[in-house]
Amino acid sequence: MKTSTCVAATLAALMASSAAAEGVLNLYSSRHYDTDERLYSDFEEATGITINRIEGNADELLARMEAEGANSPADVLLTVDTSRLERAKDMGLLQSIDSAVLEQRLPGYVQDEDNQWFGFSQRARILFYDKTEVTDPPMTYQDLADPKYKGMICIRSSGNVYTQTITAALIEHLGEEAVKGWAEAVVANFARDPQGGDTDQLRGIVSGECDIAMSNTYYFGRAIRKPVDGVSDSLDMFGWVFPNQDDIGAHMNLSGGGVAVNAPNKENAIKFLEYLASDQAQGYFSAGNDEYPAVPGVGISPSVAQLGFFKPDDLDATAIANNIPTAQRVLNEAGWE
Numbered sequence: 001m002k003t004s005t006c007v008a009a010t011l012a013a014l015m016a017s018s019a020a021a022e023g024v025l026n027l028y029s030s031r032h033y034d035t036d037e038r039l040y041s042d043f044e045e046a047t048g049i050t051i052n053r054i055e056g057n058a059d060e061l062l063a064r065m066e067a068e069g070a071n072s073p074a075d076v077l078l079t080v081d082t083s084r085l086e087r088a089k090d091m092g093l094l095q096s097i098d099s100a101v102l103e104q105r106l107p108g109y110v111q112d113e114d115n116q117w118f119g120f121s122q123r124a125r126i127l128f129y130d131k132t133e134v135t136d137p138p139m140t141y142q143d144l145a146d147p148k149y150k151g152m153i154c155i156r157s158s159g160n161v162y163t164q165t166i167t168a169a170l171i172e173h174l175g176e177e178a179v180k181g182w183a184e185a186v187v188a189n190f191a192r193d194p195q196g197g198d199t200d201q202l203r204g205i206v207s208g209e210c211d212i213a214m215s216n217t218y219y220f221g222r223a224i225r226k227p228v229d230g231v232s233d234s235l236d237m238f239g240w241v242f243p244n245q246d247d248i249g250a251h252m253n254l255s256g257g258g259v260a261v262n263a264p265n266k267e268n269a270i271k272f273l274e275y276l277a278s279d280q281a282q283g284y285f286s287a288g289n290d291e292y293p294a295v296p297g298v299g300i301s302p303s304v305a306q307l308g309f310f311k312p313d314d315l316d317a318t319a320i321a322n323n324i325p326t327a328q329r330v331l332n333e334a335g336w337e
């Protein structure tokens with residue numbers, strides 16, 4: 001096992017000596033954040049490796065990699081949400097890699113058990129509420145089922161990966177039957193049929209359509225950092241809760257990637273993933289997109305820091321991913337649109 005100084009040396013060597021390294025990296029990415037530009041340009045500058053990008057939505061990219069098969073030029077897949085990383089693995093689109101840098105820098109719970117995918121940034125899925133209307137906000141995910149919140153909740157659809165992943169995590173913690181009952185009670189508390197993205201849930205509070213909403217932290221962080229229609233002008237009306245601070249902690253969603261199964265430039269692919277675990281790259285995830293770095297100890301941006309510190313749920317991402325099919329069935333049976 002390489003010592004930390006050795007790993008640091010490897011990273012430094014990566015950044016310093018590979019400047020002359022030849023070659024390319026074919027990156028398939030469904031991350032749609034402007035700030036990733038700096039991630040890529042810094043890597044190219046530091047390594048001399050040219051990144052060719054194929055960008056699109058996650059499902060299209062997975063289908064494309066599958067269709068391309070053994071001739072796929074893909075080296076790395078980058079995407080958002082644990083369930084999508086696991087789906088890529090289940091489809092046989094990724095390969096196991098051996099990297100002491102990733103092993104040492106990333107906490108175990110964001111690493112696939114077979115080293116086929118790795119989480120590089122995290123987002124907490126938390127509860128926002130209208131401070132004027134709600135004086136006793138839900139403090140746990142379970143509280144969302146309380147009838148006192150009838151007609152007050154905005155939440156995303158069951159077809160959304162964020163909804164599926166948090167439900168899968170709750171199934172791991174509470175069991176399938178308990179979560180089925182929870183989902184039915186939450187459906188009864190909907191202010192409207194699920195619609196829109198996370199930002200639309202926050203807008204629902206501003207418009208008065210609902211008083212409580214579930215959203216990933218970075219959408220609110222973004223509205224703090226830059227103007228977001230329908231949210232940034234009303235930041236003062238929002239209260240927020242990191243749920244379950246006395247037990248399981250707040251659910252963490254991942255953004256990450258892995259090396260493609262037929263990667264023509266495997267060494268460059270591993271170098272790129274190791275770069276994503278560097279302090280520099282980790283800083284961008286937070287500063288650029290209001291996410292939480294996956295590497296412990298890396299600083300977070302002011303907008304993210306404003307949300308406050310909290311206890312994250314460090315449930316193993318692979319366990320969550322394995323529960324996704326059950327979560328989909330439970331949500332459907334509960335009538336969660």
Ligand SMILES: [Fe+2]
Binds near residue numbers: 080216
């Ligand atoms: Fe998102």
